[in-house]
Amino acid sequence: MANPDVIVIGAGVVGLSAAIAAQGRGLSVTVLDKTGPAAGASAGNAGAFAFTDILPLASPGILRKAPKWLLDPLGPLSVPPAYALRIAPWMYRFWRACSPDRVAHSTTAQTALMDLSKAELEPFLHETGTFAMLRKDGNLQVYESEAELKASLPGWQARAEHGIAFRHLDAAGMAEIQPGLAPRFTHGTFTPGWYSIADPKGYTVALADHFRARGGTIERLEVEGLEPVDGGVTIHARGGQTRQARQVVLAAGAFSHRIAKSLGERIPLETERGYNTTLPPNAFDLRTQVTFGGHGFVVSRLSIGIRVGGAVELGGLDLPPNFRRSEAMLAKARAFLPGLKPDDGVQWMGFRPSLPDSLPAIGRARATPRVIYAFGHGHLGLTQSAGTARLVADLLTDRPPAIDIASFSPQRF
Known part of the structure; x- marks a missing residue:
């Protein structure tokens, strides 16, 4: 069998979206993944297309909250002691990325990618036959005091400057949008332009089916390294197997930096381990996604149930899961949504690939222009998948990228 024009390593939502976009440019494509489609973070995320989420995680605001959060081993942000030394260099880069000038730069770059991703999404959903899975229910961020709302206002002002619509609400206004909130939440902000997908795993599997129906091949193979050769790239996989493509x-999400090392590239990719519990659909009458920002988690309505999840555990790829984090979030959700039925939940932990400045790596490898990186989206892989796919397809076909990608350079570190 002839070598394909393109091999995509990773069968998550970003990899499959890029593979479909490459097919749309007339290229033959094979996807390699060690476990198959939708096996990682693409299966267990909150299902949001968070196009209004333009502010980087690396920001002065997170620095103010981090010391308090880190004192709680089950809180919104934690670093397991066994991993603290290993992540110290990444944390230093994160701290540097929180300076005002860098936050402004990252916000501008993030906004451009968000705008592109939103513009590309609905045509992509129509093309792949998945448009019926799109929901436009908005997002409600809730606050426990007027002071907490006021502390959030600079972020909302930044969104307003980028044309993002929202409205601040009192308790009565929140109850009209989402009944059943505990009275401790006195203020909120509703963002109507917040989209979601009915089932993130089902969506990613549907993309895989569409890709195959158009002649694409998905192969289970654990890639270990890349080698530039004349006219292409050789892929080295576990067990001594090789594949080639032009x-x-x-x-490959959180595992991408390990593969990039084979090209001599040291990219500071870390893993935000995310936890959630998915309850049955009748667990609560949820009408919009609710963000409990002060506690670092969200509650989402999916077709498969009510998902309670979020938080950040900077613990790498190898430590065992700590499902007490899922249990802690579920206990809070019960207190915050008194009518929530907590029984029969399914727990999950997944790896979010994150770079210190909260921007993904999108661009060519230093060692060869024939390798294109598309990873490091953190919490925003689903959100930015269609936009990233467009940029990857532009690079694969030597077209000018739809937006300036200098800020996403894999070599910026």
Whole structure:
């Protein structure tokens, strides 16, 4: 069998979206993944297309909250003691990315990618036959005091400057949008332009089916390294197997930096381990996604149930899961949504690939222009998947990228 034009490494939502976009440019494409489609973060995320979430995680606001959060081992942000030394260099880069000038730069870059991703999304959903899975229910961020709302206002002002619509609410206004909130939440902000997908795993599997129906191949193979060769790239996989293609897209999520090392590239990718519990659909009458920002988690309505999840555990790829984090979030959700039925939940932990400045790596490898990186989206892989796919397809076909991608350079560190 002839070598494909492109091999995409990674069968998550970013990799499969890029593979479909490459097919749309007339390229033959194979996808390689060690476990198959939707096996990682694409299966267990909150299901949001968070196009209004333009502010980077690396910001002065998170620095103010971090010391308090880190004191709680089950809180919104934690670093397991066994991993603290290893992550110290990443944390230093994160701290540097929180300076006002860098936050402003990252916000501008993030906004451009968000705008592109939103513009690309609905045509992509129509093309892949998945448009019926799109929901436009908005998002409600809730606050426990007027002081907490006031502390959030600079972020909302930044969104307003980028044309993002929202409205601040009192308790009565919140109850009209989402009944059943505990009275401790006195203020909120509703963002109507917040989209979601009915089932993130089902969506990613549907993309895989569409890709195959158009002649694409998905192969289970654990990639260990890449080697530039004349006219293409050789892929080295576990067990001594090899594959070749004219170009390669590396979209292996939290594992991408390990593969990039084979090209001599040291990219400071870390893993935000996310936890959630998915309850049955009748667990609560949820009408919009609710964000409990002060506690670092969200509650989302999916077709498969009510998902309670979030938080950040900077613990790498190898430590065992700590499902007490899921249990802590569920206990809070019960207190915050008194009518929530907490029984028969399914717990999950997944890896979010995150770079210190909260921007993904999108661009060519230093060692060869035939390898294109597309990873490091943090909490925003689903959100930015269609936009990233457009940029990857532009690079694969030597077209000018739809937006300036200098800020996403894999070599910026």
